[in-house]
Amino acid sequence: MTVASPDLTRTRSQHPDGSRRIRVPGIPERLKYGLLGFLVVLPLWEAVVRLGLVKRVTLSSPSLILEAAWEDLIINGTLWPHIFQSSQQFFLGLGLALITGVPLGLALGLFRRLNYFLDPWLSAIYATPTIALVPLIILILGLGLESKVFIVWLEAIFVIVVTTMVGVRAAEARYLDLAKSFRASRWLTFRSVILPSSFPYILTALRLGVTRALVGVVVAEFFAANKGLGFFINFSGTTLRTDRVMLGVILLGLLGVVLGEGVRRIERRYEKWRPEFR
Amino acid sequence: MSVAVASQPLRPRPRNRLARALMNERLLYGLAGVVLFLLVWEVGSRVGVIDRAFFGRPTGIVEAGMKEVQTPRFWGDLAASFFEFASGFILAIILGIPIGLAAGRFRRLQYALDPWLNFFNSLPRIALLPVLVIMFGVFGPASKIAVVFLGAFFSIVIPTMQGVRTTDARFVDVARSFRASEWLMFRSVVIPSTVPFIITGLRLGVARALIGVVTAELYTQTEGIGVLIRRATELRQGDRALFGVLLFTISGIIGVESIRRVEARFQKWRPATSLDRR
Amino acid sequence: MDMGLALQARDVRMEYVDQATGDRLLAIDRVDIDIAEGQFVSIVGPSGCGKSTFLKIVNGLFPATAGTIEIRQSPKGVAHAMVFQDSSLFPWYDIVDNVAYGLVCQGVPRKEAQRRAQPLIDLVSLTGFEGKFPYQLSGGMQQRANLARALTVDPEILLMDEPFAALDAQTRELMQAELLRIWNEANKTVLFITHQIDEAIYLSDRVLVMSARPGRILADITIDLRRPRKLEIKRTPEFIAYADQIWGLISTQLKPHIHDKAAHPGGEAVA
Numbered sequence: 100m101t102v103a104s105p106d107l108t109r110t111r112s113q114h115p116d117g118s119r120r121i122r123v124p125g126i127p128e129r130l131k132y133g134l135l136g137f138l139v140v141l142p143l144w145e146a147v148v149r150l151g152l153v154k155r156v157t158l159s160s161p162s163l164i165l166e167a168a169w170e171d172l173i174i175n176g177t178l179w180p181h182i183f184q185s186s187q188q189f190f191l192g193l194g195l196a197l198i199t200g201v202p203l204g205l206a207l208g209l210f211r212r213l214n215y216f217l218d219p220w221l222s223a224i225y226a227t228p229t230i231a232l233v234p235l236i237i238l239i240l241g242l243g244l245e246s247k248v249f250i251v252w253l254e255a256i257f258v259i260v261v262t263t264m265v266g267v268r269a270a271e272a273r274y275l276d277l278a279k280s281f282r283a284s285r286w287l288t289f290r291s292v293i294l295p296s297s298f299p300y301i302l303t304a305l306r307l308g309v310t311r312a313l314v315g316v317v318v319a320e321f322f323a324a325n326k327g328l329g330f331f332i333n334f335s336g337t338t339l340r341t342d343r344v345m346l347g348v349i350l351l352g353l354l355g356v357v358l359g360e361g362v363r364r365i366e367r368r369y370e371k372w373r374p375e376f377r
Numbered sequence: 378m379s380v381a382v383a384s385q386p387l388r389p390r391p392r393n394r395l396a397r398a399l400m401n402e403r404l405l406y407g408l409a410g411v412v413l414f415l416l417v418w419e420v421g422s423r424v425g426v427i428d429r430a431f432f433g434r435p436t437g438i439v440e441a442g443m444k445e446v447q448t449p450r451f452w453g454d455l456a457a458s459f460f461e462f463a464s465g466f467i468l469a470i471i472l473g474i475p476i477g478l479a480a481g482r483f484r485r486l487q488y489a490l491d492p493w494l495n496f497f498n499s500l501p502r503i504a505l506l507p508v509l510v511i512m513f514g515v516f517g518p519a520s521k522i523a524v525v526f527l528g529a530f531f532s533i534v535i536p537t538m539q540g541v542r543t544t545d546a547r548f549v550d551v552a553r554s555f556r557a558s559e560w561l562m563f564r565s566v567v568i569p570s571t572v573p574f575i576i577t578g579l580r581l582g583v584a585r586a587l588i589g590v591v592t593a594e595l596y597t598q599t600e601g602i603g604v605l606i607r608r609a610t611e612l613r614q615g616d617r618a619l620f621g622v623l624l625f626t627i628s629g630i631i632g633v634e635s636i637r638r639v640e641a642r643f644q645k646w647r648p649a650t651s652l653d654r655r
Numbered sequence: 656m657d658m659g660l661a662l663q664a665r666d667v668r669m670e671y672v673d674q675a676t677g678d679r680l681l682a683i684d685r686v687d688i689d690i691a692e693g694q695f696v697s698i699v700g701p702s703g704c705g706k707s708t709f710l711k712i713v714n715g716l717f718p719a720t721a722g723t724i725e726i727r728q729s730p731k732g733v734a735h736a737m738v739f740q741d742s743s744l745f746p747w748y749d750i751v752d753n754v755a756y757g758l759v760c761q762g763v764p765r766k767e768a769q770r771r772a773q774p775l776i777d778l779v780s781l782t783g784f785e786g787k788f789p790y791q792l793s794g795g796m797q798q799r800a801n802l803a804r805a806l807t808v809d810p811e812i813l814l815m816d817e818p819f820a821a822l823d824a825q826t827r828e829l830m831q832a833e834l835l836r837i838w839n840e841a842n843k844t845v846l847f848i849t850h851q852i853d854e855a856i857y858l859s860d861r862v863l864v865m866s867a868r869p870g871r872i873l874a875d876i877t878i879d880l881r882r883p884r885k886l887e888i889k890r891t892p893e894f895i896a897y898a899d900q901i902w903g904l905i906s907t908q909l910k911p912h913i914h915d916k917a918a919h920p921g922g923e924a925v926a
Binding site for chain 2: 131139156158215228234237310314318333345355358
Binding site for chain 3: 547548550551552553554555556557558561565566569570572645646647648
């Protein structure tokens with residue numbers, strides 16, 4: 100008879116001898132070098148402009164941008180209506196994209212034939228920079244809110260549809276088999292397996308949608324607006340007020356960072372399932 | 378009493394035949410989707426339910442295209458767009474991959490770059506168009522190349538950096554235990570395991586670069602396919618405008634497909650997974 | 656170092672700082688080991704006893720806190736080479752490039768390294784699989800390639816870190832027999848880490864039993880079983896007596912751990 104020798108160490112890399120010795124990055128160091136980056140770039144930028152190496156109008160400078168921010172945001176507050184207008188378009192467009200995109204993505208993931216049916220069109224539109232349609236959209240819908248919300252919707256929806264669809268497809272076969280072996284109904288399978296496992300993907304879809312929707316807002320307001328951050332940036336550009344352009348860009352960037360970080364916070368709770376693509 | 382179990386073979390037909398049937402079903406439904414949609418569009422336009430000036434019609438797009446390719450101006454526009462795309466994208470690759478590799482390799486460099494990368498990545502970079510136009514001028518390709526570059530650069534640099542940082546410690550240990558030089562370790566371990574991430578970056582980069590081309594051309598209105606679209610729209614030639622959009626769709630498909638080719642060449646060591654065929 | 660020894664470890668000690676709690680922990684303490692040239696020596700011990708840590712110190716992946724390890728230097732070849740756990744082959748290299756990797760690391764041109772890798776590929780019976788990628792090979796074949804990679808650099812001592820742990824039971828038995836055949840042909844000193852008692856006895860000239868953390872050498876058991884050994888030897892009373900002896904030593908080390916092992920999921924239940 101063979102001696103059955105018990106497995107003594109099956110847990111891998113939980114113990115010191117198996118675990119990797121990766122240094123956990125100290126937060127102070129990350130902060131230190133992060134700040135260092137700013138402390139190098141900002142004064143350099145300021146100096147280059149002050150010394151007249153680069154014209155004020157081409158690059159502006161940190162102090163000029165701060166000054167513009169002080170005036171437009173605090174003193175006379177002329178920027179707030181633009182911010183409000185852009186936010187309205189952003190949230191309306193993104194909201195509509197979610198309301199329409201998530202169900203469509205779920206349906207495309209669930210129903211094979213529907214997927215086949217729409218696949219050529221989806222692939223084509225997905226490969227198209229949809230901004231190319233902006234002139235036509237403005238021609239059809241005019242210069243009102245509709246065209247801008249539509250552009251934001253159009254920019255955001257496809258990435259939401261595709262990511263949600265991938266999420267449904269990524270529901271693991273073994274869980275589906277489990278549900279099947281318990282003779283779960285289609286609806287129950289959907290609720291208990293497919294929806295929970297595609298949820299992290301929907302969050303990713305939301306994050307990707309946020310980025311796209313911001314692009315939509317800017318483009319829409321570049322071409323069809325007399326209000327909004329995109330308009331503000333564009334108008335300041337044509338009147339050569341570079342500090343205002345930079346201010347608008349920075350506000351958009353901050354908006355992007357804040358919104359993206361917000362979604363990422365929620366996403367992190369589902370880290371395990373997070374899809375690998377961005 | 379006997380229990381009757383309904384026998385339902387999982388794979389009723391031989392594998393290759395089943396695969397063929399699935400392929401056919403996919404092809405069938407896809408074709409049906411394309412034909413049906415085109416038919417509705419064409420008939421609707423001919424009956425007058427769909428306004429041709431706005432929405433064009435399939436045969437009209439083909440006609441417009443045939444006419445367009447006979448004009449020298451079209452080829453000038455196409456060349457301009459292609460040049461902007463290629464220069465910006467190649468520049469983004471040339472700078473993005475080495476910087477991404479360096480930032481992944483040197484922790485402190487990453488800390489210094491992180492805030493900037495995060496900010497610019499969350500920002501719709503096309504918002505910088507007005508500044509870029511001030512910097513590089515409206516005419517000529519420079520401002521457009523800059524937009525394309527900014528669009529693609531961050532999509533390439535960030536995944537590359539993440540790829541280096543997620544190099545499997547196991548393989549690093551192997552290289553170290555054989556006393557590989559730092560350079561050999563980089564070449565034999567870090568680069569190969571980063572390639573999939575770089576490919577992801579390139580795929581995202583193509584899409585961003587195309588968005589850059591379109592927006593820059595619509596904005597500056599000097600030359601390129603974007604200008605063709607805008608001109609056609611202003612003349613209410615929906616067919617011609619959609620022909621321009623179609624060119625961007627084709628470019629997008631060609632771009633994604635080329636990257637898939639590159640991927641297949643670099644990744645023959647990886648078993649094909651279902652996600653790859655997405 | 657004494658003549659005829661391939662490895663001599665004296666008073667090796669390893670401390671590290673726990674990343675989560677910041678506590679200093681003693682992983683291994685006062686480890687003395689002598690391995691004679693050509694000997695096959697295994698270290699067995701409970702989970703987390705520091706046996707893999709010891710091997711990594713020998714391999715130079717990180718330095719010990721205190722103590723000395725001397726390895727005989729030969730004029731040709733290198734002092735030591737490691738056979739890693741499960742699939743440590745580079746997935747992006749084919750088999751011949753993987754096996755030749757150690758030589759490439761020494762600066763040997765790729766073509767020549769491939770040529771010099773060939774006899775080792777033949778030795779581990781992978782002839783014909785040179786152009787395959789790791790994912791195209793079974794786990795057992797991958798570990799053969801892993802072994803060949805370590806042998807290519809002609810090490811004085813071969814370090815093996817639970818090389819068969821990820822294999823299924825049947826493949827593992829076959830690989831043990833294969834390893835003895837290869838060891839016999841390649842004529843190497845081997846330091847083998849395992850958690851499988853029967854594997855250690857079957858393969859080794861000596862089995863060192865390590866205590867729970869901090870790891871110390873509890874016993875040095877010479878295995879007096881005639882070579883060449885067939886797999887059937889595992890069923891002989893002598894073999895079983897060795898297994899009982901070693902299991903007795905290890906189980907004394909396990910007792911304090913049983914409860915907290917059972918408490919957290921993923922930890923194995925030890926009967």
